[in-house]
Amino acid sequence: MKGMLRQSPSIVLALNAVVVVVIVITATIAVDAAFATPSLIGGMTSPIRGGRGTTTTTTIDRGRKLSSPHPPLPPPTMTSAKRNREGRRGGGGGGMGRRSSTRAVGPTDPDGIRGFGRRPSSYAATSSFPPPPPPPPPLPSAPCPSVTTCSPPPPTAYSDLVSWIRQRPNAYVSSKFVVRRSYAGYGMGGYVVDSPLIEDELILRLPRRGICISQNDAIDDVRCGDAFRDAIYDARSSGYGMMLIAGWIALERAISLVVSEGRRRGRRRHPLASSSSSCTDTTTSSTTTTTTKGKGGEKVVEGGGGGGGMGDVTVDDDGDFGGSSRMPYLRSLPWHRRDGMSGQDHVLYWSDEEVRSLLEGSRAYDDAMMIRRTVDDAILLLRDILMPIVRNVDDSVGASSGDGSDRDDTGDDDDDDDDDDDDNDGDADDDSSLETILNGAIRGAYVIALTRSFAEEVEYENADGTTIVEVENVLLPLIDILQHSNDPNTILESYDDCVLLRARRDVGVGEELFHRYQEENDDVIPPHKFFTRYGFIPGVKEPIDELLKGAL
Numbered sequence: 001m002k003g004m005l006r007q008s009p010s011i012v013l014a015l016n017a018v019v020v021v022v023i024v025i026t027a028t029i030a031v032d033a034a035f036a037t038p039s040l041i042g043g044m045t046s047p048i049r050g051g052r053g054t055t056t057t058t059t060i061d062r063g064r065k066l067s068s069p070h071p072p073l074p075p076p077t078m079t080s081a082k083r084n085r086e087g088r089r090g091g092g093g094g095g096m097g098r099r100s101s102t103r104a105v106g107p108t109d110p111d112g113i114r115g116f117g118r119r120p121s122s123y124a125a126t127s128s129f130p131p132p133p134p135p136p137p138p139l140p141s142a143p144c145p146s147v148t149t150c151s152p153p154p155p156t157a158y159s160d161l162v163s164w165i166r167q168r169p170n171a172y173v174s175s176k177f178v179v180r181r182s183y184a185g186y187g188m189g190g191y192v193v194d195s196p197l198i199e200d201e202l203i204l205r206l207p208r209r210g211i212c213i214s215q216n217d218a219i220d221d222v223r224c225g226d227a228f229r230d231a232i233y234d235a236r237s238s239g240y241g242m243m244l245i246a247g248w249i250a251l252e253r254a255i256s257l258v259v260s261e262g263r264r265r266g267r268r269r270h271p272l273a274s275s276s277s278s279c280t281d282t283t284t285s286s287t288t289t290t291t292t293k294g295k296g297g298e299k300v301v302e303g304g305g306g307g308g309g310m311g312d313v314t315v316d317d318d319g320d321f322g323g324s325s326r327m328p329y330l331r332s333l334p335w336h337r338r339d340g341m342s343g344q345d346h347v348l349y350w351s352d353e354e355v356r357s358l359l360e361g362s363r364a365y366d367d368a369m370m371i372r373r374t375v376d377d378a379i380l381l382l383r384d385i386l387m388p389i390v391r392n393v394d395d396s397v398g399a400s401s402g403d404g405s406d407r408d409d410t411g412d413d414d415d416d417d418d419d420d421d422d423d424n425d426g427d428a429d430d431d432s433s434l435e436t437i438l439n440g441a442i443r444g445a446y447v448i449a450l451t452r453s454f455a456e457e458v459e460y461e462n463a464d465g466t467t468i469v470e471v472e473n474v475l476l477p478l479i480d481i482l483q484h485s486n487d488p489n490t491i492l493e494s495y496d497d498c499v500l501l502r503a504r505r506d507v508g509v510g511e512e513l514f515h516r517y518q519e520e521n522d523d524v525i526p527p528h529k530f531f532t533r534y535g536f537i538p539g540v541k542e543p544i545d546e547l548l549k550g551a552l
Helices: 009-017 022-035 156-167 215-219 225-233 240-265 327-331 352-359 363-401 425-452 528-534 544-550
Strands: 078-081 085-089 098-102 177-181 188-192 202-207 287-294 297-304 454-461 467-475 490-494 498-503 512-515
Touching: 156 177, 156 327, 188 512, 215 225, 215 240, 225 240, 225 363, 240 327, 240 363, 240 425, 240 467, 352 363, 352 544, 363 425, 363 528, 425 467, 425 528, 490 512
Parallel strands: 078 490
Antiparallel strands: 078 085, 085 454, 098 454, 177 188, 202 498, 287 297, 454 467, 490 498
């Protein structure tokens, strides 16, 4: 592809002509259009049709920025709410004061910001939504009507996710909804089974609290909410809404990995003398002792004073630690490149050599490098905030799982030199291992936030009675797996306390459910950014990197 990007149109056509398989020809043309240089495509700026969303150039950016000079990542967009109410996928946002409502801005709004869905005028901001339907009956033993219309059952993570949502208060998952591998693109999708959906029938009801993930989960977290506020939220760092969500889910991911690794080794680790259980003040001398209960019994954890300390920490037999109430959802997310479930790829997962060899000379190269630099800077900031918590968890897991044979609890010098210090090389090794875990978790979290988070416009009421409208990010379990179509059969509705997914029309058994994340006549995003931002090119099912390598 690199060679094609730098050659004349006639050479490109000649190269395409040697491809025998029709689907490869189609994919190559799509990739060529997405990554072509201006000289090849004549400065084309219209987006490839059929994408999951488009970006806007409007960002909220006030106060001190992240140290990086690079601009914040613009959020993608989606069309989602009933009666042509539109919305946006991904992006940066935040809120101030008391949340009073959610609302949408029409497609002609000059600043390009749109919220997904709007509360119908018949519902007041504080009104309660009608109770959800009764729990659905168990799924039929053979839900797929035919191998031609429905693929094999999904990995356990998705089955567990559906079961978990069904068990949550006020949540609802229709018995007609199942997760299967999509035929419309790589990754998973939603299908109709058992009996048809009728127009306006409720498919999913997701309460915001306890299921959806927003920036409030980060800034309200007792472990490091103060640090998130001080360093990111109040400072309005570039792309702070995306950073808050990525930081919070990265913390949950890293803690889960540390707990699992600590139990696998079954040993105690030497305490890091410089670590603090508070992520907001590493010099504080005040500590509190918190006794918590998990499935494995009581654990006593030392926590730093102040709101940024460890707070309530729980270790259970499933390897969940801390505020991991969303773990069934987090386990279903694509934390690695092509993790086998979603097939997710992204330039954030690529090596420097891959970016250079496959993208240099194309329109995608500069954008890919900007995203990578921006996220690299964000990783440094988030790692400084999260590392004290991860260290403390690592120590606590060691104390709860080992017999203490390899740990000196007295802190006395036990090495062979004449110094008074205890030279424990394991501390540096542990720190290096924890840093690797945390770096990977943050990078994976950013891929998730970029490719899966939705953004909605939210109106807040301040103490003085004035209002302010800001854009906030949110992760919506199950909804985020639906594939895009410009002729969708679902519709999304946003309320203050929940998000609903309904059937836009009658949907037959065996049909895949689709959502329109953005009308396909929107020219906001150029074609190559579909891949650099969202990790795919619409209509191309083959891995983009393999297509590019094959064209070199």
